[in-house]
Amino acid sequence: MKPAPAIELPIAQIRLDGGTQPRAALDFDAVYAYSEAMEIGAKFPPVVVFHDGENYWLADGFHRLKATFAAERDTIRCEVRQGTLEDAQWYSFSANQTNGLWRTNEDKQRAVKAALLHPKGAGLSDAQIARHVGVHHDTVRQWRAKLESSCAIRKMTVRTVTRRGKTYQQDITHVGRRQSPPPAAPQAPEPSPARAGQVPNGNAPGQGKLEALLRAVQTIVDCGIAARNLARQMASRADREHILRLMEKTSEFLELCATEARRPAGLCARSPYAGDAGDRPGVAGAEPPQPARQ
Numbered sequence: 273m274k275p276a277p278a279i280e281l282p283i284a285q286i287r288l289d290g291g292t293q294p295r296a297a298l299d300f301d302a303v304y305a306y307s308e309a310m311e312i313g314a315k316f317p318p319v320v321v322f323h324d325g326e327n328y329w330l331a332d333g334f335h336r337l338k339a340t341f342a343a344e345r346d347t348i349r350c351e352v353r354q355g356t357l358e359d360a361q362w363y364s365f366s367a368n369q370t371n372g373l374w375r376t377n378e379d380k381q382r383a384v385k386a387a388l389l390h391p392k393g394a395g396l397s398d399a400q401i402a403r404h405v406g407v408h409h410d411t412v413r414q415w416r417a418k419l420e421s422s423c424a425i426r427k428m429t430v431r432t433v434t435r436r437g438k439t440y441q442q443d444i445t446h447v448g449r450r451q452s453p454p455p456a457a458p459q460a461p462e463p464s465p466a467r468a469g470q471v472p473n474g475n476a477p478g479q480g481k482l483e484a485l486l487r488a489v490q491t492i493v494d495c496g497i498a499a500r501n502l503a504r505q506m507a508s509r510a511d512r513e514h515i516l517r518l519m520e521k522t523s524e525f526l527e528l529c530a531t532e533a534r535r536p537a538g539l540c541a542r543s544p545y546a547g548d549a550g551d552r553p554g555v556a557g558a559e560p561p562q563p564a565r566q
Contacts, residue, residue, distance in 0.1 A: 278318040280347040281328060283337065286321055290329045290357045292364040294383040295375070298334060302373050306339030318349040320367075322360035328352070329360035332367035362392045362404075369406035380407050384415050388425060 306316065319333025328350070330337060340348045353359075365383045368375050375383075383405045387393040393401050398416060402409040419425045492502065506515050 276351050276353055278349045278351050281321070281350045281352070282347055283341055284346075286319075286328045286330050286337065286348075286350070288330050288334070288337075290327075290360060291386075292329055292331050292357075292360050293334055294364050294367070294379060294386055295334070296378040296382050298338065299373060302335050303338045303342060306335060307342040310339060310343045310345075317371075318351045320353065320363065321350045322353050322355040322357070322363070324354075324356050327357075329357050331360040331363045332372075335373055358391060361386070362390060365390070366404050366406060380405065380411070381415065383407075384412055385419070388412070388416055388419055394425075 310316070316336050316339075317333075319336055320331045321328045322331055323329075331353075337348055353363075355363075365387045368379075384401070384407055387401050387405055393404075396404075398409045398412040402412045405412075416425070420427050509515060
């Protein structure tokens with residue numbers, strides 16, 4: 273914006289009570305130094321005021337105005353801009369970034385907080401407010417999180433965006449969020465390949481355990497070791513106590529299986545192995561294995 277021509281205005285007509293002072297406190301040492309410099313003829317830039325048709329609102333130059341008053345002057349040079357009190361407030365948040373009395377960190381934080389609470393900052397992003405105030409965008413982000421958590425401001429859902437000369441409102445509800453992939457369709461389990469000694473597929477409860485038992489029994493039969501010798505070999509292992517506990521758990525079930533097997537229409541009659549018994553060593557009806565010839 274092109275600076276307006278400076279004019280002299282009575283200090284008494286300039287209002288300082290519009291919330292346009294973003295600094296945490298005035299530096300009265302600077303006020304005193306400015307007033308002494310003015311008394312010996314030093315020239316200072318004009319202060320910035322906004323005129324809303326009725327009042328002149330000071331937006332930049334609080335130290336200079338106080339120094340001018342301390343130098344016993346009734347008027348001060350002003351750059352007058354047309355605008356409302358809100359315009360003056362918004363402008364004041366950006367004052368003293370590169371000239372005048374350096375801002376303290378407290379001054380910057382005060383300006384950031386005021387900008388986030390201001391109507392003109394409601395739809396702006398962290399980066400846009402950071403550029404206006406003259407701070408890093410992380411400072412704005414941290415203050416926004418504090419104000420949102422305390423419900424001082426509403427959580428931002430839209431922001432004002434200007435691109436290619438057009439200004440519009442952008443919904444940012446889902447900005448930065450990764451969309452969850454659609455749930456995969458349930459895959460039917462592939463049938464397990466048939467194994468030797470496995471009973472036909474079925475849905476009866478305990479079917480899997482029964483199949484595992486039959487495979488284990490078939491393996492024991494195929495190994496050609498007498499049951500008594502196998503039991504002695506198992507009892508001599510280092511984990512003998514564990515083996516004995518397992519045997520106690522299964523002994524009753526094996527006795528039940530043996531009783532059922534002795535019945536004419538028992539398990540053996542219904543087993544998939546109840547075919548030609550002579551094809552499998554160790555099965556009822558098969559000839560016992562012949563000892564090897566010497």
